[in-house]
Amino acid sequence: MKTYDLRSDTVTLPSREMRKLMAKADVGDDVYGEDATINKLEELAAKITGKREALFIPSGSMGNLIPLYINGGRGNEVLSQMNSHIFHYELASATSIAGVMPVAVKGERGILRPEELEKHLRPASYLMPRITMIEIENTHNREGGTCYTYDQLKAVSDFARKHGFSLHMDGARMFNASVATGLPVKRMCSLVDTVTFCLSKGLGAPVGSLLCGPSKFIAEARRVRKMLGGGMRQAGIIASAGIYALENNIQRLKDDHANAKRIADTLSALEWANIDSKNVETNIIYFATPAHPAEQIVAQLKKKGVLCSAFGSNAIRMVTHLGITSQDVDEVCRLLREVKV
């Protein structure tokens, strides 16, 4: 039986061409700055984002933690959307390691707006914590792969600048956002101070993320990465997969979005699923199963070879990626129609 793994885009496997490049990567000790392939990847990431410099890091989580540590700063507050990755999936590292207090801000479908941010401002007082940073997520994972428009991002950016807060973008899937909205990555990144993006999700590399920002910030980030145990040695082998991903796998993300839309359209016609497929902007599909336990549906689909994840008692997430072809989607849609409740 064939398996269609829609649990996450982190399950993507490196292609044969990617592995060939990995096998012949030029490597050295990156802690000494001597890994030519990592240096090339970091230059490429800085060029793509329009930032001065970039740093290769092991994970997206570290890419959020380092700016929280440096620009957030112990004892300060960081404003972030209440369903953001840093709140739910980073084991409270913001508090336990960076020492900042994240503040959960309301945001419609993951998007922060100045009107909501404004409510969390504090008077200057020696009794109160200082807000130092805003963290945004684009695309927003738990809110269903939603994207900021230019105007929405500009509004948050202007707000951050007006109040002297630094603005970090968790752009784990920023290429999905760019491909879906047509907003060029450089223009998107020009509105934030620092940005993290992941190679190991829809782009199909096995591991790694890039943290990009001003030179002074990246110099400090390099120190904090080492402190966190993230200094890597001959990691050019994995960096070369990242170069391959950036050069070959960005434009194809639109196929993942079209596939997600097709799955959402199919779901919207099923009695047991509740979804407005217009809300599926990228490769992440969340739908409700109001009258049926999500776990039971997930288990039934697993028996048919469709893997997906229950979120709470009555919601399911499916994520499309380069391991799922258009023909696979035909089959997934057929199997979804077979579900018995």
Ligand SMILES: Cc1ncc(COP(=O)(O)O)c(C=O)c1O
């Ligand atoms: C929006 C977002 N940010 C950050 C991360 C963390 O990435 P990693 O798993 O590489 O730590 C993820 C992972 O799924 C994510 O979805």
